[in-house]
Amino acid sequence: MDRQRRRILAAASGAGIWGALATLGFVLPRSAQAAGVFEARTLDQAFALLGAEAPQVSDQVVIVSNDTAENGDAVPVGIRSLLPKSDLLALFVDTNPNPLVACYEISEPMLPEVNMRVRMGASAKLVALVRAEGRWYRTSKEIKYISGSCGI
Amino acid sequence: MSTPTKIRANLNGDVTEVKMLMSHDMETGRRKDGNGLTIPAKYIVEVQVSHNGQRLLRAEWGYRVSKNPYMSFKFKGGAVGDTIAVSWTDSSGDTRRDETRIA
Numbered sequence: 493m494d495r496q497r498r499r500i501l502a503a504a505s506g507a508g509i510w511g512a513l514a515t516l517g518f519v520l521p522r523s524a525q526a527a528g529v530f531e532a533r534t535l536d537q538a539f540a541l542l543g544a545e546a547p548q549v550s551d552q553v554v555i556v557s558n559d560t561a562e563n564g565d566a567v568p569v570g571i572r573s574l575l576p577k578s579d580l581l582a583l584f585v586d587t588n589p590n591p592l593v594a595c596y597e598i599s600e601p602m603l604p605e606v607n608m609r610v611r612m613g614a615s616a617k618l619v620a621l622v623r624a625e626g627r628w629y630r631t632s633k634e635i636k637y638i639s640g641s642c643g644i
Numbered sequence: 645m646s647t648p649t650k651i652r653a654n655l656n657g658d659v660t661e662v663k664m665l666m667s668h669d670m671e672t673g674r675r676k677d678g679n680g681l682t683i684p685a686k687y688i689v690e691v692q693v694s695h696n697g698q699r700l701l702r703a704e705w706g707y708r709v710s711k712n713p714y715m716s717f718k719f720k721g722g723a724v725g726d727t728i729a730v731s732w733t734d735s736s737g738d739t740r741r742d743e744t745r746i747a
Contacts, residue, residue: 523690523704524704525689525690525704530704530706565710565711566710566711566714567710568714585708590706590707590708592706592708593705593706593708593709594703594704594705594706594708594709595703595704595705596701596702596703596704597701597702597703598700598701598717599698599699599700599701599719601695601700601719601720601721602700602701602717602718602719602720603659603717603718603719603720605717605718606701606703606715606716606717607714607715607716607717608709608710608713608714608715609709609710609713609714610708610709610710611672611707611708611709611710
């Protein structure tokens with residue numbers, strides 16, 4: 493079934509139809525920016541603006557990072573989902589004035605994992621939020637910021 | 645003029661790994677210059693990545709993403725020679741688009 497879908501997509505892209513469809517489909521969903529989620533001042537407020545009321549804590553959502561950070565300006569962090577049909581991944585830092593760091597809409601061919609680097613500046617709790625089949629899941633992880641250490 | 649985004653896309657089995665490094669100061673709007681004046685915010689707010697013109701990922705970022713942002717992910721269905729395009733838009737409206745081919 494998937495293979496057939498690929499062929500159809502390939503054919504459509506050849507005709508330039510897919511591009512037009514894609515543009516339509518991708519522009520329409522309300523963005524986090526438009527919804528003001530980046531201006532939210534608390535996690536609960538940010539979740540509510542995203543439409544993620546009371547997400548379920550799940551071990552199927554994983555924050556991939558070290559437990560400590562030596563360079564608070566660029567802390568490598570990944571969000572990985574083990575839930576099928578995950579289509580939105582978001583990362584928050586719980587100690588900021590504005591908790592939302594980044595929000596990713598991912599397509600079906602993608603493996604549900606995105607890696608990035610984040611400014612932290614202090615020890616903080618990271619929170620990852622995932623939408624899969626219309627339901628919301630979350631997990632969190634503390635990262636300890638050690639200024640000027642050798643990583644011990 | 646902005647600097648090109650460095651993009652690597654490598655096929656391994658049936659999975660393509662895409663890694664990119666954008667060149668951008670990601671000014672938070674919270675820093676002050678030598679005269680105590682606030683440096684205006686200017687950071688990437690949106691990134692789109694496509695595979696042969698079909699969108700793979702759309703990212704929305706805030707000022708908490710590090711300077712010269714790095715991003716990586718994997719996807720299925722790519723083939724050697726396919727085009728991977730990365731475009732970003734920052735909070736001042738500047739944009740940039742770069743592409744590479746899967747190796």
